[in-house]
Amino acid sequence: ITITFIDHLQQATTVQAAPGTSLMQAAVDNSIAGIVGECGGFCSCATCVCHVDPSWVGKLPAPEAMESAMLESAAADHPASRLCCQIALNADLDGLTVHLPESQF
Ligand code: FES
DSSP: OEEEEEOTTOOEEEEEOOTTSBHHHHHHHTTOTTOOOTTSSSSSSOOOEEEEOTTTTTTSOOOOHHHHHHHHHTTOOSTTEEEGGGOBOOGGGTTOEEEOOSOOO
16 A cells, blocks of 8 residues: 655655555555654554545544544544544555645644
């Protein structure tokens, strides 16, 4: 599965990830700056916020209640914000593109 991360300077990095890994894990494994993943993917730190590319909004499963609540409390005001630890990669998401905020805090 090919994923492209675009940082706040519009620098794109494309990585490969195995199906079943989370988008957060794929970022951390590839040392993508901008994704911290402090809680290890338990939906409790909100340091893995990303903004889904407009071309992919609507193709991802909607956030679950816990993710929505975390995004709200993290004041993630971008409408396409997601916690990338809650996005499980599968073949349908091949080519996924997400944008990274300048900072996670
Ligand atoms: Fe902590 Fe996603 S890694 S909320």
